[in-house]
Amino acid sequence: MSKLLIIEDEIAIADLEKDYLELSGFEVEVETTGDIGLERALNEEFDLIILDLMLPNIDGFEICKRIREVKNIPILMVSAKKEDIDKIRGLGLGADDYITKPFSPSELVARVKAHIARYERLIGSGVKENDVIEIRGLKIDKTARRVFLNEEEKIFTTKEFDLLTFLAENPNHVYTKEELFREIWDMESIGDIATVTVHIKKIREKIEYNTSKPQYIETIWGVGYRFKV
Numbered sequence: 001m002s003k004l005l006i007i008e009d010e011i012a013i014a015d016l017e018k019d020y021l022e023l024s025g026f027e028v029e030v031e032t033t034g035d036i037g038l039e040r041a042l043n044e045e046f047d048l049i050i051l052d053l054m055l056p057n058i059d060g061f062e063i064c065k066r067i068r069e070v071k072n073i074p075i076l077m078v079s080a081k082k083e084d085i086d087k088i089r090g091l092g093l094g095a096d097d098y099i100t101k102p103f104s105p106s107e108l109v110a111r112v113k114a115h116i117a118r119y120e121r122l123i124g125s126g127v128k129e130n131d132v133i134e135i136r137g138l139k140i141d142k143t144a145r146r147v148f149l150n151e152e153e154k155i156f157t158t159k160e161f162d163l164l165t166f167l168a169e170n171p172n173h174v175y176t177k178e179e180l181f182r183e184i185w186d187m188e189s190i191g192d193i194a195t196v197t198v199h200i201k202k203i204r205e206k207i208e209y210n211t212s213k214p215q216y217i218e219t220i221w222g223v224g225y226r227f228k229v
Helices: 011-023 034-043 060-068 084-092 105-123 158-169 177-185 194-207
Strands: 003-007 027-031 048-052 075-079 097-100 132-135 138-141 146-149 152-154 217-220 224-227
Touching (some): 003 011, 003 034, 011 027, 034 060, 048 060, 048 105, 060 084, 075 105, 084 194, 097 105, 105 158, 132 158, 138 158, 146 194, 177 194
Parallel strands (some): 003 027, 003 048, 048 075, 075 097
Antiparallel strands (some): 132 138
């Protein structure tokens, strides 16, 4: 049974989320303050975290940043804020998804199931040992889900790793944002393809010597992206 942590200060919303998720077979824990939620997220094992942005003591942005420094489990941000800048900031800090209040509980459950299912597939036993991609100083260890640039490890979120690996496994193929979103996020009917742009930017910051002249992930203007070899 997958174990989830909800960090949400509005008790009525947290209880509603908890009820629907438990009915769907998840084990759910709830914390209503940012500091305690962060402490539990860092020190206990959870399969996914549902994280509100506006929290007492520590906001959701800081919590997401701190979790991402040490863990790559899925993080689903929840907020009443509809501004794109908040969504972009949250995704840029490493969140895997962003859902705006008010939302239907069934949509939340669908997104949680999709993220956990994909995460479990990717860390499962189906990956061959020592399955490594090496291109011009960039090393992607698919087995350990680790990335190295000139022997220096770079920390990647789950979706950043998935996106980089997919592009590297299909070099010189140009993919549209829509194609990448369907392939990596596995949720064609929900979500925002702007997520792809944000994740490409974060990947470039980690592996490119000059992000304005990328040597690995190239932008094909008006079309999408391709990995150069």
